[in-house]
Amino acid sequence: xxxxxxxxxxxxxxxxxxxxxxxxxxxxxxxxxxxxxxxxxxxxxxxxxxxxxxxxxxxxxxxxxxxxxxxxxxxxxxxxxxxxxxxxxxxxxxxxxxxxxxxxxxxxxxxxxxxxxxxxxxxxxxxxxxxxxxxxxxxxxxxxxxxxxxxxxxxxxxxxxxxxxxxxxxxxxxxxxxxxxxxxxxxxx
Amino acid sequence: xxxxxxxxxxxxxxxxxxxxxxxxxxxxxxxxxxxxxxxxxxxxxxxxxxxxxxxxxxxxxxxxxxxxxxxxxxxxxxxxxxxxxxxxxxxxxxxxxxxxxxxxxxxxxxxxxxxxxxxxxxxxxxxxxxxxxxxxxxxxxxxxxxxxxxxxxxxxxxxxxxxxxxxxxxxxxxxxxxxxxxxxxxxxxxxxxxxxxxxxxxxxxx
Numbered sequence: 001x002x003x004x005x006x007x008x009x010x011x012x013x014x015x016x017x018x019x020x021x022x023x024x025x026x027x028x029x030x031x032x033x034x035x036x037x038x039x040x041x042x043x044x045x046x047x048x049x050x051x052x053x054x055x056x057x058x059x060x061x062x063x064x065x066x067x068x069x070x071x072x073x074x075x076x077x078x079x080x081x082x083x084x085x086x087x088x089x090x091x092x093x094x095x096x097x098x099x100x101x102x103x104x105x106x107x108x109x110x111x112x113x114x115x116x117x118x119x120x121x122x123x124x125x126x127x128x129x130x131x132x133x134x135x136x137x138x139x140x141x142x143x144x145x146x147x148x149x150x151x152x153x154x155x156x157x158x159x160x161x162x163x164x165x166x167x168x169x170x171x172x173x174x175x176x177x178x179x180x181x182x183x184x185x186x187x188x189x
Numbered sequence: 190x191x192x193x194x195x196x197x198x199x200x201x202x203x204x205x206x207x208x209x210x211x212x213x214x215x216x217x218x219x220x221x222x223x224x225x226x227x228x229x230x231x232x233x234x235x236x237x238x239x240x241x242x243x244x245x246x247x248x249x250x251x252x253x254x255x256x257x258x259x260x261x262x263x264x265x266x267x268x269x270x271x272x273x274x275x276x277x278x279x280x281x282x283x284x285x286x287x288x289x290x291x292x293x294x295x296x297x298x299x300x301x302x303x304x305x306x307x308x309x310x311x312x313x314x315x316x317x318x319x320x321x322x323x324x325x326x327x328x329x330x331x332x333x334x335x336x337x338x339x340x341x342x343x344x345x346x347x348x349x350x351x352x353x354x355x356x357x358x359x360x361x362x363x364x365x366x367x368x369x370x371x372x373x374x375x376x377x378x379x380x381x382x383x384x385x386x387x388x389x390x391x392x393x394x395x
Binding site: 077078079080106107109110111112113114117143144145146147148 | 310
């Protein structure tokens with residue numbers, strides 16, 4: 001973890017020292033822990049982003065959405081770190097985690113386009129905390145303006161619970177290793 | 190060669206800030222410049238580019254570049270358009286060839302971390318249309334140098350080149366564009382959901 005990542009982990013430990021503390025739903029976990037931690041994060045956007053990512057990781061872990069990859073670089077897609085990547089029988093599902101969206105939804109949409117060019121049946125979800133921005137962006141998804149995005153979801157709402165439930169029921173596996181040459185008649189010296 | 194006096198003669202009235210620009214620069218042909226990069230430097234100065242703030246600087250940069258294209262009679266081209274098959278990204282300028290090659294150019298005063306988006310979009314463009322190219326035109330000299338280094342190191346390998354708009358690199362980029370057989374190909378171009386993109390702009394005799 002980098003500097004702000006370590007700080008985010010420290011904040012999380014401070015507000016959530018008992019790892020076994022139970023939450024009714026994933027969205028409750030996000031909502032409750034974000035409210036507990038927000039005043040400790042201040043205006044540091046990087047720290048806020050890292051903290052939000054940790055909450056999503058915690059929700060995935062607690063609701064058995066595993067295995068998942070954190071800050072994942074996918075083969076064949078250049079210079080792109082996906083916040084979270086999971087592997088289903090249909091292919092990858094990625095989660096792009098942003099405390100607020102603004103212009104960054106375009107970045108997520110472009111990353112989704114790249115993912116879909118390599119994995120035609122991939123899914124890409126944007127998770128955010130800003131409900132108004134999520135509603136606007138989701139409208140664009142539904143209109144077809146952001147065609148590679150599966151949905152934009154506010155992580156503190158029931159929509160996030162539905163996504164987590166669906167992912168938990170998916171047959172998640174470790175990402176496969178693919179040989180670079182699938183078949184050939186080889187000539188060896 | 191046709192004397193290009195005003196961008197609005199070529200239907201570029203939709204270009205943001207063009208009316209203010211034409212108040213400040215009523216006749217592009219009157220500006221003495223032997224190279225495109227000299228023209229862009231002078232247009233930037235006359236437009237007060239250094240004293241403007243925010244998006245206006247970006248509008249001026251694009252106008253400077255389009256003025257250079259018009260004076261060199263390079264076209265046709267599309268403005269603020271995407272490419273079909275590569276959704277969600279638009280380029281400032283899109284050039285198309287009869288064989289389906291696209292040359293996409295992004296013009297930015299400053300890019301910061303958005304070079305990653307440009308690289309990814311260039312990668313997607315080439316995946317869709319493999320003969321295509323993507324270039325960056327920048328105002329910030331340090332960024333132009335940094336991105337040039339990233340291209341060489343392979344971090345921004347999908348970007349074919351970058352040019353600082355007042356430098357000889359910009360003249361080279363225009364020479365590349367001038368050497369291409371360019372035609373309008375509406376079938377390749379995506380004007381966006383709100384039809385914010387426009388073109389083809391043909392910069393021959395108005």
